[in-house]
Each structure stands twice: as structure tokens, then as C-alpha cells.
Amino acid sequence: MVFPYTKAAKKKPADIGEDLGKYLVENSPNISAYNVINGFLNLSVDSSYWTNLLETVAGNDTYGQEASNGKKIMIEYSSPNTNKPLHLGHIRNILLGWSCSMIYQAAGYEVIKVQIVNDRGIAICRSMLAWQLFGDGETPESSGIKGDHLVGKYYVKFNTEFVKEYSEWQQTNEAKEVYAAKKKEDQDEAAFFKAYKNDYFNEFSYLGRDAKAMLVKWEANDPEVRALWKKMNGWVLGGFDATYDKLGVTFDKLYFESDTYLLGKELIEKGLKSKVLFKEGKRVWTDLSNIGMQKKTILKSDGTSTYTSQDLGTAQMRYNDYQAEKVVYVVGDEQISHFQGVFEILKRLEEPYAEGLYHLAYGMVDLPTGRMKSREGTVVDADDLVAEVIAEAQKSALERGELVDMDKTEQANTFRQIGLGALKYFILKVNARKRMVFNPQESVEMQGNTGPYIQYACVRCSGVARKAPEVNMILSADYTALQPQEKDLILKISQYPALIQEAAAAYDPAIVAAFAYDLAKLYNKFYHDINILKSESEAAKAFRLKLSGVVARTLKNAMHLLGMEVPPRM
């Protein structure tokens, strides 16, 4: 493309193209020809360039892994509440966090994977209270229910009981009086009570009163409440661990909100001194109008902490723990303004890590039928989903009569790899910041732009490469009549390291996913068009086997960045 040079050179676009092309052919050994069309300069690359490139890549055992750059990055992901099991939204979060971790590792960073478990607050007290009232001593062991699901059951129970209580209350005289006194114009009873729910919880509800009382006791370190809290949180965390294990993700460090929610005092003192923050009574606030936001409360008028104060303190603590240059928060896009506020305050406080903070905001996951709503029971449970995709992989393989001769445990493992591969790819191929539609049927498809298609291509080319141990004996330089399919493959592979950097800079696994798919597709075309084992010459055969080996390795590497495994057979 020569348009940008027209002004500087004061020539017609076509002439510049001619001059440049001519110069490059004469002076670069890699360029063999050129032509100019509509102001675009096209160059032809000599075959020795391609074979050399392939040799270089083949000889590099760590292709796609940058040398350490000595920098640290912390990636926070998952970070669930301990009152209910994980769902599809968490899965998107977890896969994004994991994949970004892998990408940054490949880009040369030391990665610290963390999560902050939200294990306190009124929501947790709701589950606890419901269990106390209706649980009858039920445990994961006694009921056979996975711990997180058991606690989730009582969270739901609380809500159904609360709704019942609320609708009964609406019939009372007290409710009629509240309605008469507080209703807005044109607001009928139904609309009013729908909007009044939270106020009811705080002012009139028995369940609400008891849950809040429990939270107060928890904060006062009441031994009985704390013991119950510990017991139920243990159940939930055990359940989460099982789910993480299924998904194949790990963490280097867990932070607990119960330990961090009081942090931030030190930074607040600093902010008050430097007039970044202001105090009225016990309340501390700041003005964020410069980034289009309003006043933000950091400490409440009773002096207690807020979400903001807690995140300020946590950021500082984690910097003290690890001194990471970058910190990525994988959190849903509904919290964009919260993090803008937190990051802005830290910048004003001139904290050394403030510039390296990044909120990786992802969009909500919708179902084909609309959005997920826990109240309407349309939430897709994480454990159910994982079981379903594995079952689907098994079903479709057995229907085709494949893998039946395989050892049972190996077979089960292969189905797991395929099912999870399908699920992970389906979610990660979509740009993170976009809202996405999750179709359970399509997620387990095996054809087209899917995980199993890529896995299959990889299995295929490593199978080909395995056929010929002599690939390492260099012959490929003698092969000069390269086919377009071969050039396309080498070109694609040569872009891989730059692509990793690009994906890291954009915090976007979808870039890697698109690459893996393109490469798989190019290989399948190559495989179809050219019969490798019946190549026209030994040199061509050696070249193609070597190429297959390099494709296999690159595909496997790219899939690893997406958290996908490659089955031994498919």
C-alpha cells in the first residue's frame, strides 16, 4: 500500500509502487517479483525464504514461548460469592482468566493467578439463615449433594420464603399504609411493591431482620455464627475446587474478602493528607467528576468500609505481596465504572502500581431464549454444563463407532478433552468485551469453527508426522517447487510469535482462537490437496512431513493457550 507515501514523494501512487518493487527485487534475496495494482504493491517471495523459515521454526523447540522478560503480571479471575454454585457466567470469566494467564506466560511474563473469594456479607448470611431454619442439619455427606449446590439450595430457599413473607405482608394494613404514603404518581400496587422489595427487606421483613442480625454477629466475631459460617463456606469451597479441577484451572493464591474487607485505612490516611480524599464526620469521599463520575463514598458515615475502600486496600496489599507490574481484574462489564473509580483514586494517590491496573471487562452470556435469570431458573449451572458437553462428546463418538477399542479410563479422558475443548473454544472465540449468545447445542458441535475441528486437525498432522522418524534428516532445502498451500501454512506459522504479543496486548484469547482455526483449516486443505506419503520426490516428502510436525506443535501450543488439550486419538 503506497498511499501514505504520495505526499512525501510527490509522485503518483503507481510510480512509487514501481520504484519500490524494483528496488526490493534487486536488493533483497527474499523477493523474487512484484506487481502494482490500484496503488497496492504486491511482492513475490522466493522459495528459499519459505524453506529457511520452516527450518528455523522446526529447529526451535520453544517456538511460541518468549524468553522471560523479568516482569510479573497478576491475573485475578473467578472470584465468586460463596452462597451458590458457579454458573455459565463464571465459566466465561474463568476461561478468560486462565487463557490470559497462559498467553502472558507465553509472552514472557511471570504470571500469578489469584482470586478473591467473596465469602462474607448479607448474601452469605441469607444462605446460612435458611439452612439454620430449614436445613435440619443436612450436610453434603448426609444428602449426597455437592457442597456448593447444597448451600445454593438454601440460598434459593431463603428467597422463596422471603417472597412468600413479602406477598403475605402486602395484604396487611401496615403495607396498605406504606403504599398510600410512599407511592409515586401513576404507580399501581403491583409496580410499587416490586420496587419496594429492598426497602421491605431492610425495614419490615423478619427474615431480613434475622439475616442482618446474623451479619452483625458475624462482624462481632460471634463464635456460633462464625462456626456455622466456616462450616458452610468449607462446603462451598470444596465444591468450587471440584469444578475448577474439572475445568483444568488452578490458582497460585487465594484472597478472602473476610480478610481484606477492612483494608484500605492506610491509603485513606494518605489520601486525606494529600487532599485527594475528604472527610465529613466519619464519612470519607472523593470527587470523580473529572472522569465523568460523581462523588464516591469511600468510608460510610458510621466509619465502616465500602467496596471501594476494600479494593483500594486489596490492591495495595497485593502489590506488597508480589510487586507485579501489571494487574488484570477479570470482572464483568457491569463493574466498569467501579474500577474506573478505583484506578483513578490510586493514580491520584500516586501509588507505584496504579498505571499497571487493567479491568478486563467481559459481556454477559445470554441464552438463545434470552438472558439468564436466577429467579426464573434459567441459569445454566457450571457442573451440569461440563457434564453435558462431555456426555455429548461421548455420544457422538460412540454413534460413529469410534474409540470403542480404547481402554476405558483413556476413553473417558478423551471424551473429557473433546467435550471441554468444544466448550472452551466456543466461549473463547468470541471477543471478550462483547455480550455473547451461548447455544448449548452449538457449543458441542464438532464441525466447522469449533474446538474439536482444531483438535482433529492436530491429531491428524501429528499422526502424519509420526509416520516418518526421518523428518529430522534435513532434505527440505532441496525442495523448491513449493505449493501455495505450503506457503500459506508457513506464512501462518511464522506469524505466531507476533500474534501472541498482540493477544497479550489486547488481553484477547479470541485472537489466538482465530489463529488456531485458520491454521487447522489451512492444514486440512493442504492435507486434502496433496498426498504427503506419495510425494513426487523424497525432498518434497521430507519437507511436508517436517511441515506437518511443525503445524502439530504450533496447533498444540495455541490450544494450550486456550486451555484446550489435544487427545491422543479422535
Add this chain to the structure above:
RNA sequence: GGCUUCGUAGUUCAAUUGGAUAGAAUAUCAGAUUUCGGCUCUGAGGGUUGCAGGUUCGAGUCCUGCCGAGGUCACCA
């Protein structure tokens, strides 16, 4: 309402960051191959990139206005 994200084949997603004829997949139809591995390949139809202006050699991409869908506007987390 203010701020903000988004709107691309029937559907799900791309588009090298402002570049060539907007590409894949899926579904539909028509073919090929079936070798090292059966989930492979080729082709066809399908688009006024929400609408209307503007900026320039050139706009899906940038600017303005409208329409539509989210998010957010707590002394909740």
C-alpha cells in the same frame, strides 16, 4: 434523563486497528475425495455493515444526529 458499550448474511462470529471484491462457520442446494485417520475438500445462493449526514484518495471502522438493545448512575458487594 446523564455517562457508557454495542448494532455486520436467516443464525453465531470475523475483518491485520482507516485499505483491495466485507470474510468464516452453520443451515440449504450441487459436486469431489474417501490416502496417513471416517469429524476432509470445492462450489452456489444469501449483505444498502440499524438509519441519515459529514471528514478523505479510501469508512463496517473516525465525527454529528436519530432509532434499537445492554450496562451504570448507593453511605450494596
